[in-house]
């Protein structure tokens with residue numbers, strides 16, 4: 001009752017005794033529409049309960065600005081804890097001084113001068129992706145998401161750790177299987193009330209499977225880190241760092257972390273580095289794969305937009321050379337296409353914070369301790385009061401969007417925004433230019449309505465189906 005009294009100013013979504021609204025939010029293919037419905041009905045914010053747990057749902061731009069800009073409400077909600085065994089105190093889920101330290105150390109690794117080097121690293125895995133897609137030519141329907149997910153995992157392995165796991169080439173890889181299983185575990189634990197209780201979960205066979213996967217993931221990361229540490233020590237003696245095929249090795253995030261020093265001038269610990277490298281693996285690959293897949297779906301259904309992107313590619317790119325960082329920066333229309341696709345299909349459809357003490361929002365309006373604050377980027381992006389014809393794919397609306405802050409949040413905003421967003425944009429552009437130069441993207445035959453599913457990352461329950469035709 002205390003919470004109800006304090007939240008007098010927030011509309012309550014009616015629910016059942018004890019269960020609250022658990023049944024309404026149990027189906028991952030219905031969550032987004034429910035959230036959308038409620039934030040529209042209650043105009044920007046409301047709250048509900050899941051088995052006594054109070055959650056506030058937010059889409060109001062002013063409220064989002066207050067929350068995301070806050071330098072005190074920085075703690076992630078308890079849902080993120082299902083990642084703890086794998087990522088431990090990694091930047092995505094940690095809070096307080098631990099998070100602050102990680103964010104400060106890792107930020108320089110995303111400097112544009114570093115990102116510029118990655119463009120060359122993107123080349124080989126992208127050529128392999130194009131080969132994989134070529135095998136799918138002229139099929140009536142190809143679910144591109146799994147192929148793109150293998151591709152982004154290859155890219156993240158190479159840029160985060162500097163290793164080539166050949167995810168796209170080898171059908172069976174224990175590391176990849178473990179990453180996949182971990183991503184599924186996170187979702188199951190977030191949505192299945194039985195699995196979300198630690199005590200019950202720890203007695204289940206799922207827990208033992210998770211522990212086996214975590215052991216494997218940690219041991220691969222640790223081996224790579226140790227190997228690279230030794231190589232870097234030998235480089236000090238002027239030994240050139242080369243890959244197995246003789247090409248010069250590019251800097252990976254890992255190299256930067258190995259070279260970094262903490263505030264006392266000491267090298268970072270093995271555990272610290274492993275946690276951040278593992279965090280990139282989780283936060284970077286599925287999000288980017290989902291975003292690229294949805295852009296392809298939008299392009300398949302909007303041939304006019306696809307042609308405009310092709311024209312831009314012809315204008316910006318020189319004949320037959322490798323794509324450069326500068327050219328990627330110049331692809332402004334493609335950037336609007338990606339942004340518009342991420343408006344309709346934000347890879348992280350909602351994210352949340354937890355109040356660790358009572359906080360004052362506005363005069364007389366407090367938020368009690370222990371409330372989960374959910375920001376629904378999906379609902380914000382489809383608000384008809386903000387976007388005209390919100391369900392329509394119109395890339396040109398991004399010409400003048402700057403005027404409406406906190407109404408476009410695919411990468412979140414404020415101090416805990418996505419640290420990888422520039423990297424992600426660069427990779428998405430690179431991948432799409434290569435795909436569009438090789439293939440015409442068409443709707444599947446027969447055309448397929450996507451059933452969106454809010455897993456930890458936005459997915460299409462029935463796949464992202466398109467058709468590919470060769471341009472060459």
Ligand code: HEM
Pocket residue numbers: 076091092093103279280283284285287288291346347348351352409410411412415416417418419420421423424
């Ligand atoms: C299209 C691709 C991506 C999207 C849509 C995306 C979206 C997001 C969002 C919404 C958050 C905030 C999550 C929250 O508050 O819970 C976030 C955080 C984060 N992202 Fe991304 N992300 C993408 C790609 C990447 C990549 C490629 C990397 C790394 C290489 C990355 C690393 C991170 C990290 C480390 C955080 C935590 C930052 C912090 O808490 O300080 N992301 N991302």
